[in-house]
Amino acid sequence: MRTRVMATLIVAAVAACASEAGAQSWSFPGLANAEFNAITPGGPPPPRDLTGAWDPGQAGIAGGENYFSGRTVAPFTARGKEMVARNQPGHGPFSAKVFEGNDPLTTRGDPSGFPRIVNYEFRPIRIVHTPNAVLMLYSFNQTWRIIWTDGRKPPEDPDPRWFGYSVGRWENDTTFIVDTVGMTDRTWVDSGGFPHSEGLRVQERYQRTGVNVIELTVTIDDPEIYTKPWISRDRMPLKRLPDNTDFLEQVYAASEVTGYKEDIAAKTKTQ
Amino acid sequence: MSKRILAAAVIAAALLLSRAPALAHHGAATFDTVGEITIKGTVTEWVWSNPHSILRLDVKGDDGTVKKWSVATANIADLSKRGWSRRLFKPGDEVTVLIQPAKSGEPVGMIRNVTLADGKKFQ
Numbered sequence: 001m002r003t004r005v006m007a008t009l010i011v012a013a014v015a016a017c018a019s020e021a022g023a024q025s026w027s028f029p030g031l032a033n034a035e036f037n038a039i040t041p042g043g044p045p046p047p048r049d050l051t052g053a054w055d056p057g058q059a060g061i062a063g064g065e066n067y068f069s070g071r072t073v074a075p076f077t078a079r080g081k082e083m084v085a086r087n088q089p090g091h092g093p094f095s096a097k098v099f100e101g102n103d104p105l106t107t108r109g110d111p112s113g114f115p116r117i118v119n120y121e122f123r124p125i126r127i128v129h130t131p132n133a134v135l136m137l138y139s140f141n142q143t144w145r146i147i148w149t150d151g152r153k154p155p156e157d158p159d160p161r162w163f164g165y166s167v168g169r170w171e172n173d174t175t176f177i178v179d180t181v182g183m184t185d186r187t188w189v190d191s192g193g194f195p196h197s198e199g200l201r202v203q204e205r206y207q208r209t210g211v212n213v214i215e216l217t218v219t220i221d222d223p224e225i226y227t228k229p230w231i232s233r234d235r236m237p238l239k240r241l242p243d244n245t246d247f248l249e250q251v252y253a254a255s256e257v258t259g260y261k262e263d264i265a266a267k268t269k270t271q
Numbered sequence: 272m273s274k275r276i277l278a279a280a281v282i283a284a285a286l287l288l289s290r291a292p293a294l295a296h297h298g299a300a301t302f303d304t305v306g307e308i309t310i311k312g313t314v315t316e317w318v319w320s321n322p323h324s325i326l327r328l329d330v331k332g333d334d335g336t337v338k339k340w341s342v343a344t345a346n347i348a349d350l351s352k353r354g355w356s357r358r359l360f361k362p363g364d365e366v367t368v369l370i371q372p373a374k375s376g377e378p379v380g381m382i383r384n385v386t387l388a389d390g391k392k393f394q
Contacts, residue, residue, distance in 0.1 A: 027351070029347075029348045029349075029351035029352045030348060030352060032352055061349075097303065098303075106322050123348060248347070248348050248351060250321065250346065250347065250348045251321060252321045252322055253320075253321070256320040256321055256322075257321070257322060259318070259320065259325075260320070260322065260323045260325065260343065263325060263341050263379070264323065264325065264341060264343045264379050267341075267373060267375060267377035267379045268303055268373040268374070268375050268377070268379060269375055270303055270374050270375045
C-alpha cells in the first residue's frame with residue numbers, strides 16, 4: 001500500500017513538473033523523457049483546435065539510435081536508387097563516414113524544408129489558428145509554415161519551394177488533414193538521405209486524442225522515387241506544454257555547421 | 272517487497288532514460304574512433320553551437336609539449352536538457368575529458384563526459 005502511495009506521489013510530481021515545464025521562463029529546450037512519458041491524453045479535446053505549444057519529444061528528434069522510430073520506407077524505383085546513391089547521410093541505413101557527409105542541412109546549413117522539418121529535429125512547435133489558416137511555428141531553425149484552410153486547392157504546376165504549398169481541412173472534430181505539394185528536390189525527406197522528386201505529395205494527419213496529445217502520421221507519396229507510399233511518422237505523439245512556454249532557439253546556422261565540418265569532421269579522415 | 276523493488280526499478284529506468292546522453296549526434300559507425308581515452312587540459316574556448324558544440328583545450332604531454340585538442344559533443348538543445356550551458360566552461364578552466372578520439376590520429380574526438388575541477392561531471 002505504502003509503495004503504491006509513493007509511486008503515485010512520484011508520478012504526480014513528474015506530471016506537475018511537466019505541466020509547469022517552461023512556464024514563465026525562457027528558452028525551454030524540450031521535455032526530458034520521464035516528463036514526456038508522464039503526460040497523458042487527459043480529457044476530451046476542444047473541437048477543431050490544435051492551438052498551443054507542443055513537444056514531439058525524443059522521437060521527434062530522430063537522430064542516432066532514434067532514427068528508425070516510426071519509419072517503414074518503401075522500396076526505391078530505378079530513379080530512386082540513382083538519387084539515393086548520391087547522398088551521404090549521418091543517420092540511418094546509408095550512414096556515411098562523417099568526413100564524407102553531404103547532408104544539405106547539417107553540412108551546408110540549407111533549410112530543412114518540408115517534410116524534413118517534421119521528420120528530423122522536430123523540436124517543440126507552436127500552433128496558431130487564424131480565420132483562414134493554421135500556422136505551424138517550429139522552434140527548430142525558427143521556421144514557420146502556413147497551412148491554408150480557406151478552401152483553396154493545391155497549385156497545379158507550382159514552382160518548387162523549400163516548404164512546398166500546404167492546404168488543410170478538418171476530417172472530423174479531432175482530425176486535421178494537411179496536403180502539401182511543390183517541394184524542391186534539393187531537400188531530403190529526413191536525415192537518412194532518403195531523396196524525393198518535385199512530384200512528391202505529403203499528407204499529414206493531426207489527430208487530437210485528448211486535451212494534452214496530438215498524434216501525427218505523415219505519408220510520403222512519390223511514385224518517381226518510391227514504388228509505393230510509405231509512412232515516415234506513425235501516430236507520433238506531440239504532448240502539450242504550457243501555452244506561455246518560450247522555446248530555445250535551436251538554429252543550425254551555416255557558419256556553425258561548416259565550422260564543425262572543418263574543425264572536427266574533416267580531421268577524422270583516415271588514409 | 273517485490274512491488275517496492277519493481278517500483279524502484281521502474282523509477283530508476285525512467286530516470287536513466289531521461290538522463291541518457293543522446294550519444295553522438297551521428298552514429299558511432301560514422302565517426303571512426305579508437306576506444307576511449309582521458310585527456311586533462313586547460314580550456315581555451317567553448318563553442319556553444321549546432322549541430323555540435325565544441326570544447327577546445329590545451330593538453331600538455333609528458334614531454335612538456337602542448338597539443339591543441341578540439342572535441343565535440345551534442346547540440347545546444349540536447350545539452351540544455353542535460354544541464355550544460357553556454358557558461359559551463361571558460362578559458363583557463365582545468366577539465367578532465369573522457370573522449371573517443373578519431374582514428375585518424377588528429378587531436379579531435381567526441382566527448383563522453385567532462386569533469387570540472389570541483390569534481391562535477393557532465394555527460
